[in-house]
Amino acid sequence: MMSNPTTPSALHPLFRAPSVLLDLVQQGETIKVGAHETLFSEGDPAQYLYCVAEGTLVLSRYSVSGDRQIMTFLFPGDFIGITFEKSASLGAETLSKCTLLRVDHSVLEDQAARDPDVWRALSEVTWRFLRGSMELTFTIGRKSAVSRIASFLLYLSFRQGGFSTPTLVVHLPMGRQDIGDFLGLTIETVSRCFTKLKESGCVALPSTDEVAILNVEELRMAADVID
Amino acid sequence: MMSNPTTPSALHPLFRAPSVLLDLVQQGETIKVGAHETLFSEGDPAQYLYCVAEGTLVLSRYSVSGDRQIMTFLFPGDFIGITFEKSASLGAETLSKCTLLRVDHSVLEDQAARDPDVWRALSEVTWRFLRGSMELTFTIGRKSAVSRIASFLLYLSFRQGGFSTPTLVVHLPMGRQDIGDFLGLTIETVSRCFTKLKESGCVALPSTDEVAILNVEELRMAADVID
DNA sequence: CGTACATTTGACATCCTTCAAAATGAGTGG
């Protein structure tokens, strides 16, 4: 399993949709979902392959005690509902109003039987998801709270810059609770870490949902990706 | 994304090798590697698809400060080296003497071009790995040290029982440091948690590398998988 | 302008880590 260690930290996986899958979902229907709604829950029958057209969602899992672990954030171009099982292992919730394309799994299977590229594309999307999942494991397992937040900001910057030119002003489409549920932190710790990064001069916080990166190198250092 | 929530906690993914991949690796060569050796490192060119025949290995990633995060343990039947990239994103190290089957990626690609089932099998193996990775993320992100250790023991029990009949005596082919590097804990915390589980009567520790499960329900409770 | 909700800040408790030392166990040679 594999990668280029010099690649910018990518906590997120499902980017740059393979065209064969885009063609596929475009054969299906388009749906609109309001903010903070549940698309499907853990354990629901797996029925559709979705592609995000607009908006932000999360895939998450809940513990018996009700704690939520967000496994990934989903942005336009990302796929949801790839599975090799009959039911969903993660729940999907919208953070904002979303537009989604979807096709029934039966259509997916028909197409895959005829076109081996579908399998290849599914493999690749699953692989990207796995890369992101491992990145998250590493971030949660080995980094301090401040490092996790710094890593998260760099990831959003990278992602919002189209995976090529990191943006210096990062938009946060999710609340502090969502960030905490992603990084294994409480909402208070998330808030305190933002404050620390601000006080260290790495970033500015022009508003609750915006972060301006003032010193990329220092932020990368804080994220524990250099030195 | 998908699963059956009632499935026993499975921290590990690459089990029950698809026959099409087994056939493939059997076309290649058999190699033997001593204990505590590096099969390949992060960043090395990805050359082979391996299948574990005998022994135990880990896939891991190191931080710039040298901390190791083990992403998965590998047991007989597991595959290593599935990738969609030119270099390895994880390093592979043996814990014990290992026997491995391997084929060059070029053979894999040739076969995949002719037989779409190869892609399907790779998707499935990647998917299982992803399931395990998410399980680990959840364990590290949401559980206390004792819960992590309890979850880990249940996973080994499940795995060593062939995914069907959990064993009541669990063998630990890895040291405390390895367990810590997997669960995001220090070696001391791992040791203390074993002691706590022993004192609570859940388990007995007949030797350093053996755990006897005395009370499965209590252990499951400690692992935070019930109630 | 006022209400409701999200975020930030503060004080304190808890869990895990760190550093240090003792105990256990495996391997080797006497």
Add this chain to the structure above:
DNA sequence: CCACTCATTTTGAAGGATGTCAAATGTACG
């Protein structure tokens, strides 16, 4: 078989980072 050595594990004490509980501040929207 026993003694010695080295590595690993366990235990102890203290410190630090994050969680918890509570209050204050900030922000969005009617």
